[in-house]
Amino acid sequence: MRRLALILGTLFSVPLTANGVEWFESNSPLTQAHQRLLNNDLENMFTSLVEVWQLEHNKNIKNHLNDLLIQALTVDCGKGLDANALPSWISSINIRRLDIRSPGRDAYQVVIDAKSHKEINSLQLTQWVDKPLSGDTSFSKINRDNVTGNTISFIKRYNLNSKPEMGLYRLDISTSDNDTWSTWVIFTESKAKQTVRWASKDQWTVDKNALLNRFCPLPKLDINVYDYIDGKYKEVWSKEYESDYPTNLEATELSPDRYILAVSMTHLRWQGPISIEISQVISKTYDISSEE
Numbered sequence: 001m002r003r004l005a006l007i008l009g010t011l012f013s014v015p016l017t018a019n020g021v022e023w024f025e026s027n028s029p030l031t032q033a034h035q036r037l038l039n040n041d042l043e044n045m046f047t048s049l050v051e052v053w054q055l056e057h058n059k060n061i062k063n064h065l066n067d068l069l070i071q072a073l074t075v076d077c078g079k080g081l082d083a084n085a086l087p088s089w090i091s092s093i094n095i096r097r098l099d100i101r102s103p104g105r106d107a108y109q110v111v112i113d114a115k116s117h118k119e120i121n122s123l124q125l126t127q128w129v130d131k132p133l134s135g136d137t138s139f140s141k142i143n144r145d146n147v148t149g150n151t152i153s154f155i156k157r158y159n160l161n162s163k164p165e166m167g168l169y170r171l172d173i174s175t176s177d178n179d180t181w182s183t184w185v186i187f188t189e190s191k192a193k194q195t196v197r198w199a200s201k202d203q204w205t206v207d208k209n210a211l212l213n214r215f216c217p218l219p220k221l222d223i224n225v226y227d228y229i230d231g232k233y234k235e236v237w238s239k240e241y242e243s244d245y246p247t248n249l250e251a252t253e254l255s256p257d258r259y260i261l262a263v264s265m266t267h268l269r270w271q272g273p274i275s276i277e278i279s280q281v282i283s284k285t286y287d288i289s290s291e292e
Contacts, residue, residue: 029055033068042072042080046271050184053128053168066166069188073269077216082272087181089118090173091151095125095185096266096277097164103284108160110134112171113142115151119176123156125185128168134158165189185271194219195280196265203248204263204282219267221245225252225286226260233260254288261286 029051036045049065056062072081086093098109110133112123125133136159141152166189172182193212199205212218223246225237236259237252249261262283269276 028052030061030065033065037068037072040075042075043083043272045072046081046186049186050168053186062167066188066190069186070190073188073216074213075215077213078270078276079272081270082183082274084272086273087179089116089175089179090181091115091117092275093171093273094275094277095171096279097187098264098279098281099163100281100283102282108163110158110160110164112156114154114156114173116154116175117150117152118179119152120154120173121176122172122174123154124170124172125156125158126170126172127165128170133164133169134160136160183274185274185276192265192267192278192280194265194267196221196263196282198282198284199247202286205247206245206265213269217268218242219265222262222264222266223249224262224264225249225254226262227257228260249286256288259286259288260284 029048033045033048033052036042036048046069049069052061052065056065072078092113092115094113096109096111096113098107098111100107100109110125112125114120114123123139127133138155138157140155140157142155164187166187169185169187170182171185172180174180191209193208193210195207195209196204197207206221219242221241223237223239223241224235226233227236228234237254239250260283262281264279264281266277266279
């Protein structure tokens with residue numbers, strides 16, 4: 001009953017009209033999205049959301065669609081939004097959105113990691129309709145998977161001037177032998193349930209802003225230390241935590257020097273077979289003295 005009440009509360013928080021039509025009296029994609037969410041038909045509910053994102057341009061409707069998808073994530077963290085498997089030549093796809101804050105500068109990135117048995121020559125993420133995400137991009141082949149032995153990781157990185165907007169995006173992938181695959185992706189916007197911030201010069205704290213979704217993995221805390229080597233910053237130490245988060249850098253046996261310390265909190269959800277991560281990153285210079 002509590003989930004039903006929450007959904008109904010979301011249902012009636014939308015304005016009564018959209019483009020002059022009382023949508024709740026029609027069989028519109030928006031009405032269908034509500035009905036399918038109430039019936040726990042998440043896959044078709046997601047299809048209806050895609051249709052509405054393609055049709056509607058009203059800001060209030062956009063916020064409402066965002067709330068609907070966030071509500072759907074409370075069912076199974078997004079695994080039921082798409083029952084279609086990835087093509088046989090793709091083993092996994094991860095989309096990561098990064099909000100990076102360092103002294104005097106904020107930066108935003110979207111990183112697509114596709115692991116494939118074939119050579120991928122194009123990874124493209126565009127905002128509906130055909131709007132390039134950014135002109136500042138990089139594409140690279142990272143490494144061969146040590147587990148399967150025949151899967152290569154291809155990375156497309158978009159550097160952005162601002163946080164990517166919530167809404168509808170299109171992911172297109174093509175290989176050197178002309179295989180292609182594409183899918184719709186919807187970005188949500190909500191306050192992170194757990195965030196990190198600096199508490200002092202050498203310590204950080206984890207703020208718990210809301211109850212976690214029990215169907216999603218626990219947020220991950222990553223600590224990375226970078227050193228400036230041969231004109232580039234290279235990672236020299238890292239550790240990941242899924243609980244019992246530390247609030248300061250543990251003993252690392254790093255030599256005395258000035259480093260860059262980055263602490264990130266990452267929340268993960270799914271869109272069917274695709275994993276989507278949102279990472280909040282804080283970074284600053286970090287000095288290790290000889291006395292330490």
